Amino acid sequence: MKGFVFHGPGQASWEDVPDPAIKEPTDAIVKVGVVTICGTDLHILKGDVPEVRPGTVLGHEAVGEIVEVGGDVRSVRPGDRVLISCITSCGRCRFCRDASYGQCRGGGGWILGHLIDGTQAEYVRVPYADLSVYPLPGTLRSEDAVLLADIFPTSYEVGVLNGHVRPGDTVAVVGAGPIGLAAIATARLFSPKRIIAVDLAPARLEAARQLGADAVADVHEAPGQLVADLTDGLGADVVIEAVGVPESFELCTRMVRPGGHVANIGVHGRPATLHLEDLWIKNVTITTGLVDTYSTPALLRMASAGRLPTGQLVTHTFPLEHMEEAYDVFSRAAETGALKVLLGGERHEVAVPAA
Ligand SMILES: [Zn+2]
Numbered sequence: 001m002k003g004f005v006f007h008g009p010g011q012a013s014w015e016d017v018p019d020p021a022i023k024e025p026t027d028a029i030v031k032v033g034v035v036t037i038c039g040t041d042l043h044i045l046k047g048d049v050p051e052v053r054p055g056t057v058l059g060h061e062a063v064g065e066i067v068e069v070g071g072d073v074r075s076v077r078p079g080d081r082v083l084i085s086c087i088t089s090c091g092r093c094r095f096c097r098d099a100s101y102g103q104c105r106g107g108g109g110w111i112l113g114h115l116i117d118g119t120q121a122e123y124v125r126v127p128y129a130d131l132s133v134y135p136l137p138g139t140l141r142s143e144d145a146v147l148l149a150d151i152f153p154t155s156y157e158v159g160v161l162n163g164h165v166r167p168g169d170t171v172a173v174v175g176a177g178p179i180g181l182a183a184i185a186t187a188r189l190f191s192p193k194r195i196i197a198v199d200l201a202p203a204r205l206e207a208a209r210q211l212g213a214d215a216v217a218d219v220h221e222a223p224g225q226l227v228a229d230l231t232d233g234l235g236a237d238v239v240i241e242a243v244g245v246p247e248s249f250e251l252c253t254r255m256v257r258p259g260g261h262v263a264n265i266g267v268h269g270r271p272a273t274l275h276l277e278d279l280w281i282k283n284v285t286i287t288t289g290l291v292d293t294y295s296t297p298a299l300l301r302m303a304s305a306g307r308l309p310t311g312q313l314v315t316h317t318f319p320l321e322h323m324e325e326a327y328d329v330f331s332r333a334a335e336t337g338a339l340k341v342l343l344g345g346e347r348h349e350v351a352v353p354a355a
């Protein structure tokens with residue numbers, strides 16, 4: 001089969017790789033239908049995630065069809081269409097028993113496209129299939145469901161729920177890429193008073209408005225002042241960091257009100273400064289995290305009822321074998337307007353990106 005193989009920083013290609021096979025009786029083999037590229041994949045390609053060994057097939061977000069299961073798999077069968085979660089769960093370790101699947105110590109956690117071969121391929125082996133794939137209802141398109149593999153649970157759990165967004169809150173979201181946009185969409189589930197989006201790119205701020213941001217600010221136009229002006233000088237109740245650079249984290253800690261929450265989602269590759277000399281007196285709560293995906297069943301119910309704007313996050317679609325072109329478009333998001341790029345599925349035309 002073909003897969004997108006990492007060969008070290010700056011080197012990867014769509015090439016022949018061995019077909020995956022069942023190794024454990026809890027495994028399933030899935031024929032990949034729709035797959036996406038994640039910002040995390042770009043971090044891997046830059047060399048920011050050194051645990052990824054050369055030779056690994058990348059990717060941790062997909063929808064596909066079960067083609068084979070090991071003898072101990074009970075909840076899915078060949079022919080089932082399933083969502084492959086970015087997080088694999090053994091179901092038995094102390095973290096899995098606590099629904100903290102992202103921290104699994106039993107061989108799960110974030111392993112696909114990280115520690116084992118991932119989903120950017122024609123077929124993928126999914127360990128612990130009973131707990132790590134979700135059968136999909138016929139009413140939910142694969143192109144929508146695939147956004148629930150990672151970005152929706154990540155934004156919702158690590159941003160909105162960790163940040164304790166409540167009705168009437170002012171929520172600031174720094175970073176309006178796919179994760180920040182999904183945070184805006186899921187923050188709205190709680191009827192906040194207003195959502196303020198901050199980004200560099202005009203196209204992303206426009207996307208934020210379309211997804212429900214009430215105010216937007218270019219990062220160069222004193223977003224902290226905008227937040228202060230809109231909150232009588234107090235700051236936002238909840239600030240969600242969805243970029244992953246020191247400057248954006250530090251901006252978030254300046255925009256939060258006393259007693260408020262800063263929920264960091266961004267994947268940071270460099271140290272950020274924590275200004276405890278200013279923050280110690282403000283009763284601020286700062287949270288971090290890798291997604292656990294405990295919210296995936298609830299998000300699937302919302303998505304199949306049409307309650308999540310999944311389609312609005314997809315700007316480009318490609319045939320699966322155009323993986324290298326898709327990476328190129330996704331990695332030049334500022335020029336191409338890319339939010340989420342999908343590969344596979346039914347539609348193969350390239351959507352017109354936002355101006
Ligand atoms: Zn991802």
Ligand SMILES: [Zn+2]
Pocket residue numbers: 089090091092093094095096097103104105106107108
């Ligand atoms: Zn576990």
